[in-house]
Amino acid sequence: MPQPVTEKLAILADAAKYDVSCASSGSNRKNTKDGLGNSQGMGICHTYTQDGRCVSLLKILLTNYCIFDCAYCVSRRSNDIKRAAFTVQEVVDLTINFYKRNYIEGLFLSSGIFKNTDYTMERLVRIAKKLRTEHKFNGYIHLKAIPGASDELIHEAGLYADRLSVNLEIPSEESLKKVAPEKDYASAYQPMNFLAESITGYREEKKTLRSAPTFTPGGQSTQLVVGATPEKDYHILHLANSLYQEQQLRRVYYSGYVPISNDQRLPVLKSPPLVRENRLYQADWLLRSYGFNVDELVDEQYPDLDQEVDPKLGYALRHPEQFPVDMNTAPYELILRIPGVGVKSAQKIVQARRFGKLRAEHLKKIGIVWKRARYFLITADSDFRWLGFHPEHLKQRILSEQAQPKFSPQLSLFG
Template sequence: MSISEKTISKLRVLADAAKYDASCASSGSTKRDSRDGKGVGSVEGMGICHAYAPDGRCISLLKILLTNSCIFDCAYCINRSSSSVERARFTPREVADLTLNFYKRNYIEGLFLSSGIIRSPDYTMEQIVEVARILREEYDFRGYIHLKTIPEAAPELIEAAGRHADRVSINVELPSRKSLKALAPEKDRDGIEGAMAKMRERIDAFKADKTRRARKPLFAPGGQSTQMIIGADDEKDASVLRTATDLYNRHRLRRVYYSAYSPIPDAKPGMPAQKPPLVREHRLYQADWLTRFYGFQPDEIISTMENGMLDLATDPKLVWALKNQGFFPIDVNRATKEQLLRIPGVGTKGVAKIIAARRHGALRYDDLARIAASIRKISPFVTTPDWRPTSLLDSGALEARMRKPAEQQDLFAVAA
């Protein structure tokens, strides 16, 4: 089935408008700037982005908005009601047909759908759910679906989204209530978190219900995620990390995404004229990863910050190590998993390899060099039977050697 020029024209507008939602994308993507009018967001091809399915597979998604028209006037959003951007709108049937068309051509494996608010939150949520209903019930679509839900919508509509989607998102938007009230007065933090809580309860109820499980449809098996915009307000990284930790603990989110604010045309007075460094977004992802998978407490990372901000030149695990020299060096043959995870340059996979390898005998320096991704990073922090650092962190020389310019940093070093 061919795609009409009219549909392509809408797709160009609505795929570009979706680029500012990071809720299905990984960090380290192309820089975003709303003012250049170029490209289709952080995507490869028109509206196609990479995301991760609940089973860990990297998949391609059609990432679009149902419409970029909106009755809300959020100061940080290019699609706000007072913006002069070009507008477009798909019908639910058009989105479903486009998704199926791309799927059959093997361009994508699923759909990420969001929308501006049209008429009312309930009406918009009905339209979003209708796309998923058509795909699942009429087209028997088995691909991945991620729906952005609208917290102001009726609870039954948000629940309907969970019945059809693999994952749902409810965006918290900004790190603090103060910023949300100032920049998005139509939105309410209590309402946002209330919707998150109800979704969490429904997901938990499904997991707990073992009766007739084989015949029951899945309910948001990929859980829920959220997004915080970084740099639109004056909130520090410490505040962002505390907010994320609170959301993880109370709502059991699968992921908090951090999206660097992008300056927009016709910006409202008081909005930043410059975008924050993209590496700030990345450092927050690294800090987030450390608290979730490496055993770090948020306060451990926050205590290493200068003026509440993460170091842009150095990843937060190395910063912690340099400020906690008494913890090192670590004997790789005797250390616990928790201790090994604190070593700069060692990721979760590297720790698993070290633990597996030492079951067969004591690891020597050459063994560690074969296992580790970067023995250069690890060697100042570890000991083996034939290796011990001669002078551990006794000057700024090691810090200078370990640091690299921000633009040269491996964006996925912490998660390796």
């Protein structure tokens, strides 16, 4: 008896939750008069774009059957779980039906590997092609680029998908060989390099030929599993940084290892390392948007990020020679390094001080996190140097302030 689509959906949507490389930033595909869907729309909260819009995606696997036996993966060949596989048409129908009911704005489609990589990749491409050409679907589509698949299939996927992702999974090839001996870095880097060259080529062509087709407008991304193998944050962030610079990745996603087996090759964890995952995301953001380099955040002496404080605060505490920063004279790049000051706030500060000396009240109105930032800056009326810059004491002071309960204004009158 054929497996009902609803049962497949329950199995394959649950299996897809372990893949975190899912965001729709970087694409602005628009609808057409005879089309369906729009990647710019609002919907159910599943993921956020770079500009803060909430976009809902149907996030599923094509199948959880897999020829590989990766120790960290719930869909590994040896795992005793219920299996399912969609047909190409079933995924197309689900996407269209979910969109028409306003449940989703797009599709995130990954897959286990059944038969071989090209067999799987060809089906992923057919789904995207059917949605685009037969249904005129202009919503967001994120596909997995299967390591080992042919360049021809990867290229065709790029013509229909807004984003492609090639997951490295494990942060070093040495560790990958231990927990997934059937995989290697060469198979993953090959499509990454091919995509990087193709994306650049199509962008250059678009500058001179408006009718040139779009190719993966949302770029490419990857996922790194954190905590399943012994790599330090220093190694993970250097790898991520090289992927941004050399393969031109749009995003690197970090996924705290979820304990799913008793395999002796994996560490014994009670729960996923979520704090570490969060710190890596924060550090990644500093690399991409704040002008930091990896060695300023972690080094061989301190190879892991401080889990008690965010990386920016950790940097400031380790570099007392750079602080406090005079808000009325310091360059923009130095203001960006103050804990509690974001990119937009730094831009507003540089603009505002052209009209007069900045005071504490001005910075609060601009929107900086004053409780954290005040120890690292000087204004026309505020200077905390009298406290002395003792990193450990200052760290504990900030942590204790963050831990204090917040009372309503009415209650505080009776304090």
